[in-house]
Amino acid sequence: MPNTPIQDRIQNKSKELEQLQQESNNLILELEHQTSINPEEIVKSHILGLKKYNELKDVAMGLITMIADQRQLKISDILKEMEVEKDEK
Template sequence: MFKSVAPTDIANNRAAHNQEQPSPVLGKGNNSEVNGYRQSSPIVAGGNMNDVNSQQRVLMKEQRLEDIKNQCSELISELDSDDDPEAIVKKHISQLKKYNELKDIALGLVTMIADQRKLRTTDILEEMKVELADD
């Protein structure tokens, strides 16, 4: 029922298919027949336009894969750093303190604007499209 195929059969078939052969035009348009197969797109350098598009997509995917590999290696190097855990915690706490100070200053300014305009602070925040999220 099915014929077994050896790897050499596939290579020989590809080599035979890639050889340039005259392809008669059948009817109107760009339809042609090569090795008994009907093709609707023009032949370009031993293949058709779909092969060229496929090759371009493969190259783009390979480039994207390389970019992702580089990002992964950068992240791994950041995680593998020999920083002292206590130093990381201290740095994080100091950043949180700085954030809270800036947030308090911003809220104080919004309150001053609300007092000057005789509005509620929430009205000013809505006008500025600021969302107060308690995460």
């Protein structure tokens, strides 16, 4: 006997519910994993990333300064030529 439209809707909604429950379980597991990370480790990792960023930025500015000196231009002219925004310096 073929399913009625209501039975079809019930089956579709049941499948959708199962998918949503599975997605919810996956998100809960992911969240539990993220919260198991020590906040101090997150801060330490972030600080190390900032230090590396600052070192790279200093090297880049040193190179830009060398280029400006060699070409006898202002650093701002070199930055403008390289299309570097002021916020990126």
